[in-house]
Amino acid sequence: MSGTQAWGFTDDRGAQLGAARVPRRVVAYVRAGAALYDLGVIPVAVYGSGHDGDAYDPAKAGVLEAVGVPYLGPGRALDEAVLRELRPDVVVDVMYDGKSPYALDAALVERLGVPLVALSVGNELDLPAILDRFAALAAGLRIDGRGGAGPEATNPGAGDPAVPVPVPVVVGSDAVGPEIVTPVTVSPGTGPGQGAALAEFEAAEAALREAAARSGLGVLALSGAGPEQVHLARPHAWPELAWLxxxxVRLLDPGPGPGANWLTADWVRAAALRPDLVLFDNREHATPPYALPGGVRLAPWSPETPPSPAAYARFFRDLAEALAP
Known part of the structure; x- marks a missing residue:
């Protein structure tokens, strides 16, 4: 970060990004936007992936839809004029290959002339490292503890105890307090309420560890692709599954075959693994489980859980309950 820049961040491509002021208007991939919201930064809008349609996928969105953050549809179909009208100061995407943004054409953001942050969610990082990277970005995007300009509400989620409420900001405007000229160095840290979220994450880990030790159940993670086909997750290829x-948690490996993250097979192959509990992909494009033996427990799993301590604490708690006798 140069002396003329108030904000700087090195993303997981190694790109050194900077801006003359702390970015206030954040547009993000929906999974990243939901994590940033949990961490105290309210996006002005979010977009989806090639799997997504014209409406929010609840498995990725966290509380974004409930608090009124606009959804723009799939990122690679975004109209450049629409994105320009939003006047983003920064765009945030994720990466699975460690090289390029997943859900948006980088050339589009380059034409806008704003920084594009790409954070890794692939298996080159473990889950705590992924959470740390999003926390570091959120810490640098908060101004005196306040998030960026958000949807048409200055107090999203007010009155709803289930919705985390970041510190209010002036909405849809650059008027978010006086101009900050002191350089900001991005580093991991906790923002408003994040100490409690981290404590809850650690408590949920402990509850899941205890439940797993008591149950000993074999757990198979999968993504349904219709009555004839299923994608079976390779646990080591998914940071959250490896962390489980x-x-x-006794996760079942689907065995040899093609595919780095998934083994694509039929439901007979899934049943042959004799799972006690199936974690099924609950994203909108996935299909429900088919043809599994009677007595198999089912629990939802989003391979695109927002990378925040709060979101993973909820997932760990739900899984601990599913493992309970």
Whole structure:
């Protein structure tokens, strides 16, 4: 970060990004936007992936739809004029390959002349490292503890105890307090309410570790692709699944075959693994489980859980309940 820049961040491509002021208007991939919201930064809008349609996918969105953050549709179909009208100061996407943004054409953002932050959610990082990277970005995007300009409400989620409420900001405007000229260095840290979120994450880990030790159930993670086909997750290829294994969850590997993240097979292959509990992909484009033996427990799993301590604490708690006798 140069002496003329008030904000700087090095993303997971190694790109050194900077701006003359702290970005206030954030447009993000929906999964990233939901995590930033949990961390105290309210996006002005979010977009989806090639799997997504014209409406929010609840499995990725967290509370974004409930608090009125606009959804723009799939990122690679975004109209440039629409994005320009939003006047973003920064765009935030994710990466699975460690090289390029997943859900948006980087050339589009380059034409806008704003920084594009790409954060890794692939298996080159473990889950805590992924959470740390999003926390670092959120810390640098908050101004005196306040998030960026958000949807048409200055107090999103007010009156709803289930909705986390970041510190209010002036909405849809650059008027978010006096201009900040002191350089901001991005580093991991906690913002408003984040200490409680981290404590809840650690408590949820402990509850899941205890539940896994007591149950010993074999758990298979999968994504349904219709009555004839299913994608079986390779646990080591998914940071959250690898972390579950480290907490003692007995995850079943689908065995040899093509595919780095998934083994694509039929439901007979899934049943042959004799799972006690199936974590099924609950994203909108996935299909429900088919043809599994009677007595198999089912629990939802989003392979695109927002990377925030709050979101993963909820997932860990739900899984601990599913593992309970």
């Amino acid at each position: 294994a480290g907490l003692g």
